[in-house]
Amino acid sequence: MTKLVLAIDDDKYVHHVIEESLAGFCQLIHAKNGDDGLRQALKYNPDIILLDVEMPGKSGYQVCTELKNNEQTKDIPVMFLSGKSELPERVKGYNAGAADYIVKPFNAEELMARIRVLYQYRQHSIKLKNDVERAQITAEIAMTDSGDMGRIMRYVGQTYHAHDLQSLSSYFFEFFRPLNLDVVVAFWYQDVGVVCTDDGGVCPLEQELLEKHRYSNRFVDFSSRTIINYPKVSILIKNMPLDDVALYGRYKDLFPHILEVTNAKIQDMEVNEKALAQAHTVGNAFNELASQLFGSSEARESTVAVLATQLAELRILLQQSCAADDQALASHIAQLEQTQLQLATLNDDLTFIEHQLNHIIDSRSELIDSLSKIASPEHTQDVTSQTDIELF
Incomplete structure (x- = not known):
């Protein structure tokens, strides 16, 4: 299947570079500004959107936010194209909803490789969407039938039988499903980051943010997202209820128990x-x-x-x-x-x-x-x- 890519940029030269870089690799649609890009996205529903950051009128961050707030376009992976490489810019792009961020100038091989990753990420997410929805329904039922401490004790018992990262991550995400939280976990196993999600798709920016903040504070809050760090495990909660003080406080008390157990289990696996x-x-x-x-x-x-x-x-x-x-x-x-x-x-x-x-x-x-x-x-x-x- 031919990949359909929408490029939104006010610079004609950038469009020319993208055209040459992706010739024969995918089908391209061009938009000269943010409003034009939003119209094209709604009309063609592309597989991936390449989005410039600085444009006349709406900025790339504004366009990305509107795309993610629209039910029809919210699942389309967005890759920012920018001349700025600083981490705050990447965080700003991620907060707007982007899945990747590439710095200008870029070469054809890098651009194709990243588009390939995002395409596979979206296809995998679509394939597992129904399964995830069914799992969430089951998890919601379980949430009504069990308290936090009971579920923590259940998780402790389950980790006793987990002897590899695959089974450990399965129990880990099983714990979080009833909470309706979108979680990305990084296991720092033998100092190598193994990043997982419940649906199997990890976007490059999520992995980069976890790596960049690995040695930061225990809790790192930004926008509606929170990163929680332990020596052997970090999690990124993509929809943390920061505006709900009571619920956020409950989660801050609850999650360290789970992460301490997980941290100890990974240490035990390394020793074995x-x-x-x-x-x-x-x-x-x-x-x-x-x-x-x-x-x-x-x-x-x-x-x-x-x-x-x-x-x-x-x-x-x-x-x-x-x-x-x-x-x-x-x-x-x-x-x-x-x-x-x-x-x-x-x-x-x-x-x-x-x-x-x-x-x-x-x-x-x-x-x-x-x-x-x-x-x-x-x-x-x-x-x-x-x-x-x-x-x-």
Whole structure:
């Protein structure tokens, strides 16, 4: 399917650059100002809108706000085109409803890549829209049947059975659905951000804002949105009720409990993964050591046997010899016999060490199997959902 892109900009040269950059990649519609762009958006319902920030008449922020306030165009992803790269400008664009923000001048590859991401984001969102609506209805029913603390305890129990980010995020969003909040979560796993939403679509600006504010205050409020940060998890609430003091206060008391549990769970997952890696490393070292010991076992036994044979031959020669230094030779033979005994004892010790290494290797294999099962998604058992909570 050909992507339909609407470019809104007052600069003819920018339209020319966009035309050349996207030639053969998508179908373009051009609008010379904000009012013209709004008319074109309503008429053609494009897949993506490229929007200049500074234009005569309505600014790009005003146009974007009107697009997002219109039921017919609110779901169309908007990408701002601007010569300003500062974070406050990006936040302003995001608050207006944009999904991405690209700085002029841009090259064709970057523009196409970002359009491709936004197109996939919209298609995925459309595909899952009905499922999300059904889930919200179910969640609303659950909300009427259970209190906050009961749902927190349920979430704590569910996280016990979550051993990967996919299952953890599933329980996480299950908690938030009854609250009718649009949430984006970033798990900072091994210092790498894994960003998720309930419907599977994450726009680039949301991910960027979470990354930029990762080390900010615990609560960061802007417009109707709130970011809450913990060391291993951050959430962006896109429709926080900041104007409802009572409800906002309730959420500020409630959400830290959920994030603390999630933060602790991610730390536990990291420790398990590190323990598994260390078990593999130690086990491999023991395997290598055991292999070397086993490989030299036959050589040691052969050397001891050769030494015994040589001593026997020397004794025979000594008995047959009449040389004056027989006594000195006998002393040397006695020393060699002592060495033989020591070698035999050492060989027995090494054999015992080999036995112990085999025992350690077997124990290590059992440990790795246990850790692997814990870390495996298949290990997750069926857990009662938030909607199955029994009330007393």
